[in-house]
Every structure is written in C-alpha cells, then in structure tokens.
Amino acid sequence: MSDRRIVMQGVGLSKRFGHVVAMEHADFELASGEIMAVVGDNGAGKSTLIRVLSGASVPDEGKVLLDGEEVHFRSPLEARLAGIETVYQELAVATEMDVAQNLFLGRELRKPGWAGHWFRQLDKVQMRAQAAEHMRALGIRIQSVRQKVETLSGGQRQAVAVARASAWGRKVVILDEPTAALGVRETRQVLDLILSVRDHGLAVVLICHNMPDVFEIADRIHIHRLGRRATVVDPKIVKPNQVVAIMTGALDAASVPSALFAPVPA
Amino acid sequence: MISSPKSGPDLSGGGDAPRAESWRQAVTNAVAQPVTGPLLALVVIMAVFSLTTTTFLNVGNLSLIFQQSVVIGTLALGQTLVILVAGIDLACAAIMVLATVVIGSVAMQGNVALAFGLGALACLAVAALNGIAVTRFRLPPFIATLGMLTIVTAGARLYTNSRSYPISSDWLMLMGSGPSYGLITFSYGSMLWIALTLALSYALTQTAWGTHVYAVGNSPGAARLNGIYVNRVIFSVYTLAGLFYFLAAWQALGRTPIADPSGYQAANLDSITAVVIGGSSLFGGRGGVAGTFIGTLIVTVLKNGLTQAGIDSLYQQIGTGILVILAVGWDQYFRSGRQS
Numbered sequence: 001m002s003d004r005r006i007v008m009q010g011v012g013l014s015k016r017f018g019h020v021v022a023m024e025h026a027d028f029e030l031a032s033g034e035i036m037a038v039v040g041d042n043g044a045g046k047s048t049l050i051r052v053l054s055g056a057s058v059p060d061e062g063k064v065l066l067d068g069e070e071v072h073f074r075s076p077l078e079a080r081l082a083g084i085e086t087v088y089q090e091l092a093v094a095t096e097m098d099v100a101q102n103l104f105l106g107r108e109l110r111k112p113g114w115a116g117h118w119f120r121q122l123d124k125v126q127m128r129a130q131a132a133e134h135m136r137a138l139g140i141r142i143q144s145v146r147q148k149v150e151t152l153s154g155g156q157r158q159a160v161a162v163a164r165a166s167a168w169g170r171k172v173v174i175l176d177e178p179t180a181a182l183g184v185r186e187t188r189q190v191l192d193l194i195l196s197v198r199d200h201g202l203a204v205v206l207i208c209h210n211m212p213d214v215f216e217i218a219d220r221i222h223i224h225r226l227g228r229r230a231t232v233v234d235p236k237i238v239k240p241n242q243v244v245a246i247m248t249g250a251l252d253a254a255s256v257p258s259a260l261f262a263p264v265p266a
Numbered sequence: 267m268i269s270s271p272k273s274g275p276d277l278s279g280g281g282d283a284p285r286a287e288s289w290r291q292a293v294t295n296a297v298a299q300p301v302t303g304p305l306l307a308l309v310v311i312m313a314v315f316s317l318t319t320t321t322f323l324n325v326g327n328l329s330l331i332f333q334q335s336v337v338i339g340t341l342a343l344g345q346t347l348v349i350l351v352a353g354i355d356l357a358c359a360a361i362m363v364l365a366t367v368v369i370g371s372v373a374m375q376g377n378v379a380l381a382f383g384l385g386a387l388a389c390l391a392v393a394a395l396n397g398i399a400v401t402r403f404r405l406p407p408f409i410a411t412l413g414m415l416t417i418v419t420a421g422a423r424l425y426t427n428s429r430s431y432p433i434s435s436d437w438l439m440l441m442g443s444g445p446s447y448g449l450i451t452f453s454y455g456s457m458l459w460i461a462l463t464l465a466l467s468y469a470l471t472q473t474a475w476g477t478h479v480y481a482v483g484n485s486p487g488a489a490r491l492n493g494i495y496v497n498r499v500i501f502s503v504y505t506l507a508g509l510f511y512f513l514a515a516w517q518a519l520g521r522t523p524i525a526d527p528s529g530y531q532a533a534n535l536d537s538i539t540a541v542v543i544g545g546s547s548l549f550g551g552r553g554g555v556a557g558t559f560i561g562t563l564i565v566t567v568l569k570n571g572l573t574q575a576g577i578d579s580l581y582q583q584i585g586t587g588i589l590v591i592l593a594v595g596w597d598q599y600f601r602s603g604r605q606s
Contacts (some may be wrong), residue, residue, distance in 0.1 A: 077493050086492055096484040096551045097477075105481055106492040108474040120473045 002066060004031035006262050007203045008053065008070070008084075013062035015048050022048040025062070026228040029262055030172065035194065035204040036232075037214040040224030041247050046207055047176075049224065053205065054086040054174050055079030066171065085169030089176045092161035095150040099142060100124075100131035102149055103164050136165050138196050155186025159193055166197040174205040179213060191217050211240045220259050225248055234259040251256055291397035300545035300553055303596060304560040307543070307589075311564060315571035316488060317436030322574045322591035331563070331570050336441075336455045337362075337518045338533055342540040344393075344467050344510030346558045347503045349541050350470075351483040352550025353400060353407035355504070357392075357415035358511055359533035363526075364422045365389045369438060370525025378435045386512045393508025400504065401497040415534065422527040430526035433519050441520030447551040455517040462513065467555045479503060484551025539586055540565045543593045552597075564589070 008264045010028035010189045014021070018139045030036050040046045051057035053064065055073030063070050066082055073079040076086065104127045110116035111123040131145040140159045142152065149157055158178050164172045175194065179187040187210075195217055198204050208214050212250050214221060223246050229248050231253035238256050245251035286477045295559065296302055316323035341358050348355045367387040372381035392414065399410035433439060441455035470476035481489040481498045490496050544561025546553020565586065 038593070076491070080493060081454070086491075090487070092488060092491065093485045094481045094488045094551070097481060101477060101481075106494050108477055110474070119468075122472055122474060122477070174448070 004034065004261060005084075006030070007032045007066070009059055009065040009068075009262065009265045010049070010053065011065065013049065013050065013059045013064070013065050015057060015059050020252060021227055023059070024227045025053070026224070028053065028222065028229060029260065030203050030205060031220075031261055032203055033198060033201055034219040035198050035206055035217055036067050036220050037206045037208055037209065037218035038222045038224060039211075039243065039247060044224045044247070045227040046224050050086075050174060050205070050207055052177060053079075053172075054084060056086075059110055065218075076088070080168070083170035084172040084174065085165035086174040087158075087161045087165045087176060087178060089180060092164075093149045093157055095157075096148060098146045098148050099135070099152075099160055100128045100145040102160055103127075103131045103134065103145075103167055105164075107168065135163055137200070138163055138166065138193060153186065153217060155182050155189050158182065158186075162190065162193055162197065164203055166200065169202055172205065174207075176207045177209065177248075178206070179208070179210065187213065211244065214243075215240055223253070225249065225253075231256065232259045233257070288317070290341050293307045298531075301557050301560065303593075304544050304557050304564060306563060308560055308564050308567065311567055311571065314494045315567070319571065319574040320511055322571050324449075327570065329450045331566050332456055333451065333453060333521065334570065335562050336453070336568040337514050337521060337530070338536050338540055338565060339459045339559065340510055340514040340517055341533055341537040342544075342558045342562050343462055343542070343555055344507030344511060344514075345541045346539040346544075346546055346553065346555055347466070347479065347507050348407070349538075349548060350550060351500050351503050352548075353485075353500070353504070354411060354538065354548070355396065355507060356408065356411040356443065356538075357418055358507065358537050359395065359514075359530045360415050360418040360422070361389055361508065362511040362515045362533070363530050364392065364418050364425075366519055366525040366529070367422050367426050367431065367527050369515065369519065370433055371426065373433065373435055373438060374431055378437055382438070382516075386509075387516060389515065390505060390508045391514035393511065394501070396508075397501040397504030401501050419527075419531075426525075426527045428527060430524050430529075433523040433525060438516070438519050438520065439523050441517040442523070443520070452572050453520065455520050458513060458517065463555050463559050470554060475499075475502070480551050480604050482529065482550075536565055536586075539590050542590055542597075545597070547597050548594065549597075551556050 006029055008028070008030040010026065013023055013026045013028070015023040026045065026049055028049060038046055038049065049056065052059045055076045055078050058074060064073070065071070071082055072084070094105060097105070109123045109127050111121045115121040116123065128145050134144065135142060140163055142156060151161060152160065162175065162178060178194070179190050182190060191213060194204060195208065206218065218235050221233050221235055221243060223233065223243060225247060233243065233256055242251060242256055246253050246256070321327060341362060345355055345358055365388050368388045369381045369385035372384050396411055396414055399405045400407050441458060442453055444451060444457065445455035470479060478489065478494050478499050481494060482496050483555030486496050518530065540561040541553070541558050542548060542561070543564050544553065544559070546557055567588070568585055569582055572585060
C-alpha cells in the first residue's frame with residue numbers, strides 16, 4: 001500500500017471563528033483508491049476539516065493540495081468542479097423527484113440537435129439509461145430509476161446520494177456520517193456500497209462515529225484531536241480501544257505505529 | 267459514470283411485488299396521480315349541476331364557462347410557478363389590474379404599442395420586486411406579496427384617480443374575439459390560455475430549468491448542495507409569473523373592454539384556489555399546470571353552476587372555501603401518509 005499515490009493533502013490548516021480555534025495546523029492526506037476514515041471526539045474539529053476539504057469553508061492558514069497542485073476552493077461548487085464530491089448528512093436528495101433526476105440534478109443532459117439546442121429539451125431517456133447503468137455498476141438494486149426517492153427506504157436514499165457523488169466525483173468522494181440514521185441491515189448495505197465505490201478507483205473520505213463500521217471498511221484511520229491530526233493508523237495493526245484512547249487523549253499517539261505515507265512538507 | 271458491472275449490496279428492500287398485488291398497485295398509483303383527484307372532482311361537480319339545473323349542460327353555457335376561465339386560468343399559471351417553489355403570490359390579480367389601467371390610460375393618448383409595452387413593463391417590474399423581496403430580503407412570500415397587494419391596489423387607484431378607462435383599440439380587445447360556430451366561441455384569449463398551459467408544461471417537465479423549479483420547491487437545501495442557484499431560480503419564477511399576469515391583463519381587456527382599478531379583486535384568491543384545487547402542494551415541489559388547468563375549470567364551473575342553480579353568491583364563496591380546505595387536506599393526507 002505504501003506505493004500509493006497521494007490524491008489529496010492538507011498542510012498546516014487553521015481555522016478560527018472569533019476567539020474559538022476550530023482547527024490549528026491540521027494536516028491531512030488521502031491516497032488513491034483508499035477509504036480514509038476520519039474519527040474524533042465531538043468538537044475535535046472534524047467538521048471544520050471536512051468543510052475545508054469540500055470547499056464549504058476557506059481556511060485562515062495552510063494549503064490544500066489536489067494531485068500535488070495547490071487549490072483554493074471558495075465554494076463547494078469549485079471543489080466539485082475539481083473532482084471532489086461530498087455527501088452531506090442531510091438534505092442530500094430531493095424526495096419528490098425520481099432516482100434518475102436526483103443523479104443528474106444540476107447536471108441535466110440535453111437532447112442532441114435542435115430540440116436540445118433551441119428548445120432546451122432534456123434527454124430523459126439517456127439520463128435514465130445512464131442512471132440505471134450506474135446503479136447497476138455499483139450493485140444498487142432498485143425497482144426503477146423512475147421511482148420517486150420518497151418511496152425509498154433510508155438506506156436506499158443514502159445509496160442514491162452516494163451513487164450520485166461517485167458518478168460525478170472524479171477523484172474524491174467525501175461522506176459525512178452516511179450511516180448515522182440507518183438500521184443494522186441498511187448500514188451493512190451502505191458500507192458495501194462504499195467499498196464498491198472505492199473498488200471503482202475513487203478515494204473515499206469517511207466521517208464516522210461508529211468504531212466497528214470504521215474498522216470494517218477503512219483502509220486507514222485519521223484520528224483528529226484538539227483541532228489537529230493526532231495520527232493516522234492502520235486498522236489491521238491498531239485496536240479499536242487504542243484508537244478511542246488516542247481520540248480522548250488517554251494514549252499518546254506516538255505510542256502506536258503511524259500509517260502515514262508522505263512526509264509532511266514544510 | 268462508472269460502467270464496469272460488479273456485484274454489490276442488495277438495496278431492493280423486499281424484491282418485486284407479487285403479481286396479485288399489481289392491480290392494487292396500479293389503482294394506488296392512479297389515485298396518487300396529482301391530476302386524478304381534481305379531474306374526478308370536476309366530473310362530479312359537472313354531473314351534479316347537469317342533474318340539478320336545466321340550464322347548465324348546454325353547449326352555449328359550457329363555452330361561456332371556458333371564456334370565464336381564461337383570465338383566472340392565465341393568472342393561475344403564474345401562480346402555479348410561484349407555488350411550486352413553495353411561495354405564494356397574493357398580489358397577482360392586483361398586478362394584472364395595474365397593467366390594465368396603465369394600458370388603458372396610455373392608450374387614451376393614442377399610442378397603443380406604447381401602452382402595451384408600458385403595461386408589460388409594469389407587470390414585470392412589480393413581479394420582479396416580489397422576487398427580490400423574497401430572495402434578497404428573505405421575506406416570507408405571504409408577507410411580501412400581501413404588502414405588494416395593498417401597495418399595487420392603492421397605487422392603481424391613485425394613478426387613475428379611481429376612474430376607469432374605456433378600451434377602444436381592436437388590438438387591445440383582440441383576446442375577446444375569435445371564430446364562432448353557432449353558440450361556441452373560440453376566442454383568441456382561450457387559445458392563448460391553452461397555448462400558455464402547453465408551453466409552461468413543456469418548460470416545467472422537459473427543461474433543466476423546470477427540473478430546478480421542482481427541486482427548489484421540494485428541497486432548497488438539496489438543490490443548493492447540488493449546485494443549483496436557488497435564489498436565481500426563485501427570482502426567475504416570480505418574474506416569469508409577471509409575464510403571465512400581463513398576458514392575463516390583455517385577456518381581461520378582451521373580455522371586458524374597461525380598465526377598472528377596482529376590478530378583479532376576487533381573482534387574487536381565485537387563482538390560488540385554482541392552483542390548490544388542481545393538486546399543487548402549497549409546500550412546493552409538487553403539482554403542475556395540467557392540474558391548474560382543471561382546477562381553474564372547477565372554480566369557474568362552481569361559480570357558473572351555483573349561479574344557474576339560483577344560489578346566492580355568498581354561498582358560492584362558502585363552497586369555494588370548503589373546496590380549498592378539502593384540497594389542502596387531501597394534500598396533507600397524502601403527504602403524511604407517505605412519510606409515516
């Protein structure tokens with residue numbers, strides 16, 4: 001795994017809100033084709049880190065590198081155009097619209113020729129076909145891509161949101177607690193879907209509170225503590241109770257082997 | 267798009283429905299179709315009036331009902347757009363009346379084209395102001411347009427000194443004329459109404475803009491996260507609604523060639539009634555112009571039929587009110603039924 005290419009890197013990221021320091025000199029790295037879980041106690045600054053990586057916040061200090069090039073996202077849209085898709089915890093899908101419409105929302109295809117050019121007509125047939133193909137490729141089974149999202153279960157809705165992100169994300173997919181509201185069986189399905197997304201070659205950032213889930217699918221674990229990265233560990237070497245101990249400060253991060261790939265540039 | 271097939275998680279949630287259930291599913295789907303309810307209501311109401319009065323069911327009266335529907339119907343098209351993005355426009359008919367008096371007063375000076383242009387400008391400007399109030403100043407649509415209703419109504423009276431202007435230009439009265447066959451008249455106004463319904467239906471169902479209108483009404487948060495400029499869509503909706511109000515003004519001058527600043531006061535609510543009865547949800551994101559077309563006919567049929575039956579107009583208003591409450595109740599029932 002150590003020969004993996006670094007896709008995304010955060011160096012010395014800081015973010016303050018008035019007197020509150022949400023993030024201080026935090027680093028981050030993400031290699032191609034891996035699932036990097038981000039864990040941390042409440043208030044550790046995970047969300048701030050994710051907001052910066054997804055373009056929702058602009059850091060006060062530090063830089064974000066994408067494929068080695070420095071990037072300056074001022075909005076989620078800019079991050080998206082650079083190939084980074086984010087699935088937020090809520091509001092990710094429009095429930096009154098069908099699966100195909102959701103997959104193409106904001107990126108609708110127009111018909112070729114005069115109908116699309118002069119009359120702006122959508123190519124619904126093409127969008128449905130591509131949506132069905134994409135859902136099939138990810139192994140998401142739903143009755144029809146013309147089903148309204150409101151008729152789907154929570155797990156299926158989340159699957160649609162993840163499918164959407166993986167369809168458009170060219171480099172990175174960021175998932176913010178995708179299993180938080182789901183039952184056991186649905187969580188299982190969404191975890192399998194995340195593995196499937198990774199196996200299609202995308203790098204995945206997974207924010208997750210559930211330690212068993214993290215250890216089940218993560219390739220590496222980024223532990224966030226007090227506004228910065230404590231360490232990155234390999235779940236095959238480090239135990240869950242050690243990760244929790246590092247999160248809470250009971251254990252020194254230096255006492256477990258680091259799974260970092262790249263030296264942090266100065 | 268990822269394209270290599272691969273096995274993965276099963277999210278079908280129970281597999282295919284058994285065959286015996288399919289007819290029930292079909293019935294459920296048909297009932298859940300937003301146009302089914304309004305269409306049934308229209309048929310039932312027409313049947314009742316046909317049986318209880320002798321004058322309702324004849325070609326001349328049905329043609330008249332259609333002519334009576336045109337102005338409300340076109341206003342309701344604009345109203346549908348606004349309601350689809352979870353807004354409401356209480357001032358729509360007032361804006362239309364403003365256009366009629368602007369047209370009427372300027373046309374008195376002799377320049378019909380200028381009158382027409384200024385009328386359109388007035389409509390679009392006021393409607394765009396509504397859009398700015400709702401997007402930039404984040405006012406609740408109810409309050410913004412309620413304020414606009416008062417301002418525009420009073421403004422039109424001040425502008426005209428509460429007098430009305432007779433219309434004499436053939437061009438301005440065009441919408442009231444059209445080919446006639448016996449008792450049936452195909453006015454240009456009604457043709458315009460149908461054409462606008464079809465055009466708006468196309469825009470809403472076949473273009474990306476239409477998809478975004480539904481998405482913004484359904485879930486502004488999801489729309490924003492998916493890169494849709496929510497405020498831009500809402501502003502476009504309010505402004506485009508203004509264009510419909512202007513065309514309604516043209517139709518109104520065709521039906522009654524007088525620009526009266528105190529006319530069409532009931533049309534504000536009638537247009538909302540038509541949209542709601544037509545199955546569009548006041549919560550946004552659900553409904554469409556086909557339902558509004560039928561909803562408009564229901565409103566007009568009810569007024570016409572109750573008049574034919576010799577029932578006081580106050581009872582007519584009670585009837586319309588009950589219908590609105592039933593329509594919203596129907597919407598709520600289906601909404602909560604799906605969420606539980």
